[in-house]
Amino acid sequence: MRLWGLVLISAAVLGCGSGAAMDELEPITQLGGDFELLGAEGRPFALGADRSRLTLLFFGYSSCPEACPMALGRASRATRLLAERGLEDVVRVVYVSVDPERDTPEIAQSYVDAFGVVGVGVTGALPDLERIARAYGAFFEKVESDSALGYLVDHSTTLYLLDHDLVVRRLIRSDDSPEAIAGWIERLATS
Amino acid sequence: MSRFWMARTFWLAAALVVLVTSPLVASASEGVSEGAVLEVSNPRVRTPMPGRAMTAGFAELHNPGPAEVVIVGGHCTCSKVVELHVMAEEDGVMRMRKVDQFAVPAAGTLELRPGGPHLMLIGLEGQPLEPGGEVVIELELAGGASQVVTFAVESWKS
Numbered sequence: 001m002r003l004w005g006l007v008l009i010s011a012a013v014l015g016c017g018s019g020a021a022m023d024e025l026e027p028i029t030q031l032g033g034d035f036e037l038l039g040a041e042g043r044p045f046a047l048g049a050d051r052s053r054l055t056l057l058f059f060g061y062s063s064c065p066e067a068c069p070m071a072l073g074r075a076s077r078a079t080r081l082l083a084e085r086g087l088e089d090v091v092r093v094v095y096v097s098v099d100p101e102r103d104t105p106e107i108a109q110s111y112v113d114a115f116g117v118v119g120v121g122v123t124g125a126l127p128d129l130e131r132i133a134r135a136y137g138a139f140f141e142k143v144e145s146d147s148a149l150g151y152l153v154d155h156s157t158t159l160y161l162l163d164h165d166l167v168v169r170r171l172i173r174s175d176d177s178p179e180a181i182a183g184w185i186e187r188l189a190t191s
Numbered sequence: 192m193s194r195f196w197m198a199r200t201f202w203l204a205a206a207l208v209v210l211v212t213s214p215l216v217a218s219a220s221e222g223v224s225e226g227a228v229l230e231v232s233n234p235r236v237r238t239p240m241p242g243r244a245m246t247a248g249f250a251e252l253h254n255p256g257p258a259e260v261v262i263v264g265g266h267c268t269c270s271k272v273v274e275l276h277v278m279a280e281e282d283g284v285m286r287m288r289k290v291d292q293f294a295v296p297a298a299g300t301l302e303l304r305p306g307g308p309h310l311m312l313i314g315l316e317g318q319p320l321e322p323g324g325e326v327v328i329e330l331e332l333a334g335g336a337s338q339v340v341t342f343a344v345e346s347w348k349s
Contacts, residue, residue, distance in 0.1 A: 145289055
C-alpha cells in the first residue's frame with residue numbers, strides 16, 4: 001500500500017513535468033539519489049562511482065515479456081540516434097532488476113547487453129531494492145499467478161534520465177519516443 | 192483513489208480492451224484456414240530474447256459472424272504452453288495477467304498487440320525460432336472447435 005503513495009507522487013511529478021511553462025529538464029530534486037547494489041560476478045556497483053556519462057535508469061525484471069523490452073528498446077534506439085550525431089559516449093543505461101529471486105546480476109547484465117547499449121545490469125537484496133525504488137518514486141510488486149511463468153511483477157515503466165550529479169532531470173514515460181529521449185539527452189549532454 | 196478502486200478500474204479497463212468492438216473492415220484472407228471462424232491478419236511471433244525460453248504472439252482477429260467467438264487457449268509444438276495474457280498500463284505501472292479467455296465480438300475485431308492482449312508462448316522447445324520462419328498455433332475455441340493459424344517469426348528487436 002505504501003508504494004501506491006510513491007506511484008501517486010511520481011504521477012504528480014510527471015504531470016508537473018508536462019506543463020508548458022516548466023523547463024523539460026528542470027531538476028526533480030524530490031526523487032533520486034546515489035545507491036549501491038550488486039553487479040556481475042557479485043561486484044559492488046555504486047551508481048555514483050562513474051559520473052562520466054548521463055544515466056538512463058530503469059526498474060524492471062528479466063522475465064518481463066513486454067514492458068521492459070519496450071523501454072530498453074526505446075533507450076537503445078535513442079542511443080543509436082545519438083551516435084549518429086556523434087554523441088555515442090554520453091549516456092549509459094543502468095537496469096535495476098527488482099526480481100532478485102530469478103535474476104542474478106549476470107542475468108541482469110545479459111539483459112542489458114542484448115540491447116546493444118553501454119550499460120550495467122544490477123540487482124540486490126529486496127529491502128535495498130524497495131528502498132531505492134522508494135527514493136525514485138518507482139513501484140514494483142510481486143503478483144502470484146497460475147501462469148507457467150510463475151509469479152509476475154507489476155512495475156513502473158518510467159525511464160529516469162539523470163545528470164552527472166545523479167539529479168533526476170526527466171521522467172521518461174512509456175509513450176515518449178526515442179527521438180524525444182535522444183533530444184533530452186543531447187540537450188543535457190551539450191548544455 | 193484507494194487501491195481497491197484502482198484495481199477495479201484496472202480490471203475494468205483490461206476487460207474493455209479485450210471486449211472492445213472495432214469497425215475494422217476485414218482485410219484479405221491472410222492467415223485464414225479452411226473453415227476458419229476468425230479472419231486473421233498479420234499473425235506474428237517474436238524470436239525470444241537471448242537466453243529466454245518464452246515469447247509473445249500478436250495478430251488482428253476479425254470475427255465476421257453474427258455471434259461472439261471466444262478463444263479459451265492455444266497449442267503450439269514450439270512451446271510447452273500457450274497462455275492468454277492481458278496487459279495494461281495505469282499511472283505509469285504495467286500490469287500483466289493471465290486470463291482464461293479472449294472474446295472476439297460479433298462483426299468485430301480483437302487486436303493482439305504489444306502492450307495489450309497477446310499470446311504467451313512459454314517453455315520454447317524444438318527448433319529455435321528464426322526471423323523469416325513460421326510457427327503454427329492452434330487456437331482453441333469455446334465449444335470445442337479450434338482454428339489453426341500460421342504465425343510469421345520476426346526479430347524481437349523489430
